[in-house]
Amino acid sequence: MVVLADRKQNRLTIQTSEIAANTTAIRSLDWDRDRFDIEYGLQNGTTYNSFIIQGERTALVDASHEKFRHLYLDSLKDLIDLSQLDYIIISHTEPDHSGLVKDVLQLAPNATVIGSKVALQFLEDMVHQPFQRQIVKNGDRLDLGNGHELEFVSAPNLHWPDTIFTYDRATQILYTCDAFGLHYCDERMFDEDLTAIEADFQYYYECLMAPNARSVISAMKRMGELGKVNIIGTGHGPLLSHNVAELTGRYRSWSQNQAKTETTVALFYTPDYGYSDRLAAFISHGIDKTGVAVEMVDMRTTDQQEVQEIVGRSAGVIIGMPPSSLSDPAHDTLSSILAAVKAKQVFGLFESGGGDDEPIYPLQNKFRNLGLTPAFGIIRIQDTPTENTYQQCEESGTDLGQLLTRDRSIKQLKAFAADLEKALGRISSGLYIITTQKGELSGAMLASWVAQASFQPLGVTIAVAKDRAIESLMQVGDRFVLNVLEEGNYQALMKHFLKRFPPGADRFAGVKTQMATNGSPILTDALAYMECEVASRMECNDHWIVYCTVYAGRVSKPESITAVHHRKLGNSY
Structure with a gap:
């Protein structure tokens, strides 16, 4: 194990260690951080975790926070020849995990960046330079050689709209970024002391994951299809090895309990069509701000029985218009949605911008005739979306969430004691x-x-x-x-x-x-x-x-x- 410290800020340290065959963890330890800027107060600092997998080809899973620029890059250069780095896997583009991707790309210009379509689009706005890229979807695989075959798992909203997990079959390590993590800074690489971390583990879940409990359940269902998981390579805190079954079991239980009571919106989109996924991500973020959960559904790949179940339990439905071709699988999903919606649900529609979108106004009329209430005006895409388009999407999502929580807000207002x-x-x-x-x-x-x-x-x-x-x-x-x-x-x-x-x-x-x-x-x-x-x-x-x-x-x-x-x-x- 190697530990490096920043001389100017001696409470920022780097820890590197081999955690499995040909696999090294790089942990950036932020000992004194007492607040996660847009999340919540911290009691025990935090870490930003990154990983190197070396087969016949080399992959870097995530990077680090920009405050660790010199420490992290020096450690990375000591571990591998960056000119020979083949892949940079982006679990999601939140800056605490991708803040140094631009720096890594400058040192490894031939590396291919791998991520979801939305992640790679977001990354363009972060690095402002051309880079080689490869979009991956749920179930896609990448062979690094020497047995290190990586499989990717789609996990949107955990807790970023572009999240993917990465599973290495050789080591049975699942890299999950924010999911299953915790803000806990300690030199222990793994979770051997469950008593010390379980309170922070639950607090982290409640703050970041509980609002998207149904997305947690969906991601864990996909995880179950991978095979045995020996280690969970988290993005924050200790890696999970000693208590994998116990802690994933708690996630499942908490999420199932949360999903029974939360208000949910089903957001249907077509990830590889036009701007559907990116527009959906901004709408989802706007809804999330109101405390309403979002269940994002791929219109082309989701089972039709599952579509009807999702719509049946949702308070609202949002649809990114699919291609007009009747042979496209998304049309079956659209038919299932129309069969499952019911009066008093709210709805929203947006054009996905693929060029031959299904006509949007006839669908709006069908929903209205079925007794559904429009939550926001139709979002129409004429050209490439702009910042204003994305702002409109986010604000539309917030309007929908506020409409669904209006009665709850009124009830809370009446709950105060009159004198108080x-x-x-x-x-x-x-x-x-x-x-x-x-x-x-x-x-x-x-x-x-x-x-x-x-x-x-x-x-x-x-x-x-x-x-x-x-x-x-x-x-x-x-x-x-x-x-x-x-x-x-x-x-x-x-x-x-x-x-x-x-x-x-x-x-x-x-x-x-x-x-x-x-x-x-x-x-x-x-x-x-x-x-x-x-x-x-x-x-x-x-x-x-x-x-x-x-x-x-x-x-x-x-x-x-x-x-x-x-x-x-x-x-x-």
């Missing part, structure tokens, strides 16, 4: 509008839960509901403007930004703005503005608490005061 909700409502706050522009994408949100949080550096916190459209534009590193509304002169702006905008709509139409130095709009009629950058995020049940540094600002009317918001009750805005 009145007391909580006496906490007053200012009135603000957050505005942001990121490339082609723009967003705005009326905010009242804003507070100064630090002097050095100057910083504020903002509470953002998880299902707000702007939430996707307020990730770590994103920049925006915080506009302060003026007492006695805020009603017009407040009325405008309280409107429910259709997915993809321009939030600033008819509003006077000017451009900040960070590219975001400043509201001309605001009392003051501050330019901010997101530094970190903390999960608080139904909100994110976003901490931001403030680096520029101006007051336009020094004699005026900030508009103040007084609520009667503390269980709603």
Whole structure:
């Protein structure tokens, strides 16, 4: 076993060890990380795990977080000749596992990148350079030689829309990236101390996997067809070897219990047709923000009896239009969906952009005639999707999720004790509008839960509901403007930004703005503005608490005061 440490940050270390024949694990140990930026608080740090498999040809499974750039790349160069690296397998494109893929490709320009179609499309936006690629689907195999035959398992939504697992028949190791992992930093390579890790293992499942319990069940069903699994090569925490049966059994039990009670949407798409998979991924992400589970279904390969069962237990159905050819297997799935849907379900339709899509409006009319409710307007693809198209897809998914959870939200509002909700409502706050522009994408949100949080550096916190459209534009590193509304002169702006905008709509139409130095709009009629950058995020049940540094600002009317918001009750805005 070899351990390297970063001299500047001695709490970042690298651990390498041979875990099976011709198989080496590279673990990037992040000892002091106490928050996973867009997920949840950590008690025991985390690790980012990567693997090298060497047969007659060599494959790298995943990379590492960019904070480990020098440590990781130095370790990798010590272990293999990168000019001879044949394959880079991308389990999914979340930056903590793919943040260094661009660097690896610069050192191994002849390597072929292997991943799902969606992963390779996402990767294009990350590396900004040409690379050799190979799309793999469920059941596809890759022979590295010397017995190392790899089989790929489709596992979307665990917990990224483009996830695949990789199984090595020679060593009986299953590489699962986020699934079955945990945020636990320890020099022990394996899970020999179950008592030490089981609380973090369950917490990790509840935060990342429980919202997609049905996807967990589907992935585990495919896992069962592989054969014996001796080791699970996780993306975070210790590798599973001593307690594989016990811990996978817990996943299965938790997921089955969760699936019995959760609200589910069935999202049907055709992975290798047009832009179906990528559009589906953004719609799925929007739904997930509302706490509704998504079950993604391949229209060409799914058993028709299973299709009817999935539709029967779902509260909503979304369809990416398949090819119009009647001989395409997706048409059987479409017929099964129509036979299984029932009144009071919600539905959504989008064109997949393959060039000869099944006509979308006749299908919309059929659903309406069957008593289903449209959750969002039809998404039509005329040309190559843009950032605005993907934003429209995500916001459409969020609209559908909010429609399905409306009754639950009302019930929760009524659950407060009357005295408590009145007391909580006496906490007053200012009135603000957050505005942001990121490339082609723009967003705005009326905010009242804003507070100064630090002097050095100057910083504020903002509470953002998880299902707000702007939430996707307020990730770590994103920049925006915080506009302060003026007492006695805020009603017009407040009325405008309280409107429910259709997915993809321009939030600033008819509003006077000017451009900040960070590219975001400043509201001309605001009392003051501050330019901010997101530094970190903390999960608080139904909100994110976003901490931001403030680096520029101006007051336009020094004699005026900030508009103040007084609520009667503390269980709603």
